[in-house]
Amino acid sequence: MGRFLTRVAVVTTEHEGERHGMTINSLTSISLEPPILMISLNFGTRTGDALLASGTFAISVLGAKQEAVARQFAVRGGARFDAGDFDETEGGLAVISGALSQVECKVVNQYEIGDHQVFFGQVVGCRDRDGEGLAFNAGKFGAFRDFHHDAMPWSF
């Protein structure tokens, strides 16, 4: 799956007054009506444990210039919120300023599969902006460019 080029996002949550967050690329769209997305978190991540307890999370889809944010939120045990600019969702969750999308979700289902906990989140709020996305492939970050090919008929 390392050869399956993905975009990069940060998932954030809050539990007992403490913010948690980590870099992910397991983000997938699941349903449109109602809007539901899915994320898959390794057992034992601080963010996953906090998310299990809180039942809410937010997603920040990173832009091409936010590689440093992706690295900051992937260092194990590292401080995540000491540096950087953050906005808040309506529900009060921290999201990354300048991210292409900021999405707030409530957990509607969750499963343990293998060594991961899979969360299904129903979207309760969303903001988005145009911009070049941050990509990840074979362990390296890069830019996901718009090649100006014809859009699919269902694109938005």
Ligand SMILES: Cc1cc2nc3c(=O)[nH]c(=O)nc-3n(C[C@H](O)[C@H](O)[C@H](O)COP(=O)(O)O)c2cc1C
């Ligand atoms: C590009 C990228 C994508 C990642 N995607 C995931 C993911 O989808 N699920 C996961 O559990 N870890 C993923 N990781 C690893 C976590 O970001 C990393 O283990 C993090 O330190 C966990 O944070 P925490 O334990 O402090 O919450 C990814 C790392 C990178 C660099």
